[in-house]
Amino acid sequence: MSDTPVPSSPSAGQDRGPRRDGRSGPGGPGGGREGGRKFFRRKKQCKFCVEKIDAINYKDVRLLSGFVAERGKIVPRRLTGVCTPHQRRLSAAIKQARNIALLPFAARY
Numbered sequence: 001m002s003d004t005p006v007p008s009s010p011s012a013g014q015d016r017g018p019r020r021d022g023r024s025g026p027g028g029p030g031g032g033r034e035g036g037r038k039f040f041r042r043k044k045q046c047k048f049c050v051e052k053i054d055a056i057n058y059k060d061v062r063l064l065s066g067f068v069a070e071r072g073k074i075v076p077r078r079l080t081g082v083c084t085p086h087q088r089r090l091s092a093a094i095k096q097a098r099n100i101a102l103l104p105f106a107a108r109y
Helices: 061-065 086-101
Strands: none
Touching: 061 086
16 A cells, blocks of 8 residues: 555544543543543552551551451552552561461451
């Protein structure tokens, strides 16, 4: 085919749902509002860094249970806002607590 441009149809510039670049059209998650997002979500800060907790003890079941979901899974960093070094220590402490039966491996049905 030659290098001549193909004429576009009049509806080629209209939005028809989600785009390839991740942005959405007028009916998408950004709403129809100018400026995009509806609200601003503040970045979560690490609870352990803010409260200056260095040692995460496996015997502190009340603290650890806040980072374990109902089903017994360890809650990921992106949901809790814990920083990487503390998440590593936290998961190790949760695993220790599970092994000596302070925390359950799985939820009861």
